[in-house]
Amino acid sequence: MADDSAEQPILKRKRISVACNSCRAKKSKCDGKRPVCGRCAGYDYHCSWGNEATHRDASCTPPLTSSEAGNAASPQEIFHRCEKAIRSLAIDVPPEGRAEINQSLSRIQAALFHDSSPGVTTISPSSITVSSPALIQRIQSPRYVGEVSDIHFFNLVRQTAAPRGGDGGAQDDTGEVDNYDIDAPTTMEYLQNPISDMPERSQVHRFLGIYFSTIHVAYPFVEEAPFMDKLKDLQDGNPAPDLTHSWLSLLYALLALGAYYDSFRPDSRPDGSAHQKLFQRSLLLSRHDMLERSLTQVSALLAQCFYLLATSEIDRCWAYLGLAVRLAQSIGLHADIQDHGSSQPISERPQIRSRVWYSLYVLDRLTALQLGRPPAISDHDCHVPIPSRIDGLDPDVNDGEVQEISKEGRAGEYFVRLIEFSSIIGRVLRECYHPRRDIAARLQSTKNCDLLLLTWKQKLPRYLRFDLGHAFEKSITLKRQRNMLAIKFHHLRTLIYRPYLFHTSPEKNLLTQDQSCRSREYGKICATEAQSIASLMHNVTDTMDIVMNYPWWQMISCLVCAGSIMVMAGALIKQDAGDDTTVVALEEDVETCMAVLKALASNSHGANLAWDMMKNIRARSQLFNPAKG
Known part of the structure; x- marks a missing residue:
């Protein structure tokens, strides 16, 4: 026994010079393995390595390898954390003090980004590798304020008091403050390579081809040719100087839409979550607390709305659309460009602004109809010319x-x-x-x-x-x-x-003979129109036919609407001992709607739920008694 114990190795704790951030925060033992230590790997913690000074001399710390350096917090990231903390603490500081703080932060930021380390570069016409991070600018369009705004009137007085080229002199007033609204910092953002999560080039072009041949022909809020040219430059390693988070967010949202449509192909089953990953990437690039005030940002949110609508996340789409509408109004998309009122020039062409605004308008009406809620955009508040016929x-x-x-x-x-x-x-x-x-x-x-x-x-x-x-x-x-x-x-x-298919209100017994006849006639028209929706599905060949050749983002809602109406109409006719042939025709059309939903259910959770809803309502209709409601 003594000999056996003597042969056992004496276990000693291995001393390391630096622990990872997670182990240091939890005061746990760290084995020092990089890029992921053993404890973080075992507990599935996020393992990160900062460059803070340790208790020992910095010379004891081994130099980071290139792969380890990629996991270290960059000076830009540290600056943004500090900036956020400083701004949160400066809320109660008087305006004069806040102005001084802003100036100091701007000077630090300018020096920091100008003297970036070689591993951090701005997006410029240079080659990009998968591992190289980049600094991407945030662009803010001129803010729109309406005529009733005090800021609008202040600027009107300012311009009237010292008109350009008048007796007051043509002074350059670009440095003057014309708004007391605190703007989000328009800093460059540190970002890993923007195309690192992008699919292969062939897939990118296939997904975008699907988007531009389906949704784009109904909602042309993206200019196809300039968009594809910009993408080609990015893929070739020569990105445009004006590349922004919002444009990348738009790109990933369009890719997510194309990938989702493509997932309905029988040979696209292996990776059904590809579209979800692309959409999450789009969301990360459009954080709601750091949105750009720009036309491209509105377009990115609009594309995200279409993805949410197509994947049956309708309530979430409603919320995102409201945000997009508010952001669009903040840059004056709802107003004629001549009435914008900003002293800064508007860079986008009026036709593009009009397309984006009316795409919001159309989608707003569609979701309001689907959810039975008031639209976010009022007709009386739109002063934008209808876009010309688009070639x-x-x-x-x-x-x-x-x-x-x-x-x-x-x-x-x-x-x-x-x-x-x-x-x-x-x-x-x-x-x-x-x-x-x-x-x-x-x-x-x-x-x-x-x-x-x-x-x-x-x-x-x-x-x-x-x-x-x-x-x-x-x-x-x-x-x-x-x-x-x-x-x-x-x-x-x-x-x-x-509303005339089935009356449940007390007014039913108070109708005149003429009103009662008109109500019954209107109810028949409702059932006939529901059958017309089902008849459009009679010649559908497969699921891709529905997804590609019909308004897929609206189809589940339309099929549930038509199916439930026909179920109700059939039950009412049976109750009144009506024409059996009409009942049979209605039941066949209900079966058509359910067959389409069942086919789509294999790749759409919303369609699967809709099919269950229709199955249950058909069973309930057998027990329907209109006298009880």
Whole structure:
């Protein structure tokens, strides 16, 4: 026994010169292994290594290898932490003191970023490797303040008192303070290589190709050609000098959308979470506490909204959209560029600003309709000219078809018509679903809104008329746009008449004979329009057909709406001992909606939940008793 114990090695604690930040904070033993120590690896802690001085002499610390140095906190990161702490402590400091603090921080920042270490470079036309970090600027557009604002009036007085080139002299007032609103620091941000998490080049182009051939043809808030040129420069190692967090966030959001659409292909199953990772990257680049006040930032938030809508995170989309609308208003997208009121020049073209604003407007109306909530944008607060017909949105139209299609803009006409359609949605929300209107007023509002909608359809150009034939047409884009308009039209008309499908209010017994007849007729129109939605799915070939050729971000809502209406209509007809053939037709169309949802459910949790909802409501409809409600 003594011999055995003598052979046992004597275990001694290994002394190390520096412990990791996590072990140091927890006062735990650290084995000093880098880049991840044993304790952090075992407990799945985040292991980081700072360059703070230790109890021993700094010379005892072994030099960091290149891989270890990448994990060390940069001077820029340390500066930002200190800056945030200083600003939080300076809240109660008088304005004079805060101004001095801001100046001191600016001087430190300028010196720090000017004398950056060789491993930290600004984004410039130089080669970028995967491991190289970069400094990316934050751009702020001119702030918009309306005529009622005290800041607006102050600047008006300032300009009137000393007009440029007048008797007061053409003094340069660029250094004068014209706003007391404290702005977020417009510092450069330390960021690891912006393309380190990007998919392979072939995948990037496939994902973006999907985006620009689907969502873009309906919501053209991104200029395709300049965007792709900027991406090519970035991939070639020659990024543009104006590369920002917001542009990178927009890029990753578009990639996430394309990857999600692509995940419905049968051969894309292995990595279904790719789109989620890309979206998380977009969110990291658009932290809500550090948003840029810029058009690109609004576009990035808008793209994130479409991703959330497509993945059935509708409430989250609603919140993000509200943020995007507020940010857009802060840079005056809701106002004509001539009425902006800022002394600083506006760099973006009016057409681009108009496209972004009306994309927000259209999506705002769509989500308000889907959630039954008031829109964030009022028609009376929009003073932006409707964007002109947009060229370049229909690349698959040949020269022969160009002559037949109006020269006003071909596929770009769709966006203009969609804006008009969205204004009708606002009217429907205000008039058809007002909670305190009597039945006579509601009946008249229903008639007026339906007349508006039918007139809108009749005025569509021939190549967008979804109710007419289009033999021998080769344009995929126009086909997709007609499908989108058809779904939207029948869905809205269904909602206009849905209040008359089944009455549960006390007013039911107080209706006149004429009002009762009109209500029953309106209920039949509602069921017919729901069947029209289902009939659009009759010729669908597979899930990719639905995702690519229909408004996928709206399809689950439309199918649930149509399916539930047809279930209710069938139950009411059975209760009244009505026509059995009508009941059979309704049940077949309900089955069509459920079949589509079931097919989509394999790659969409929202579609899976919607299918369960429809299955349950069909079972309940067998026990439905209208007398009990």
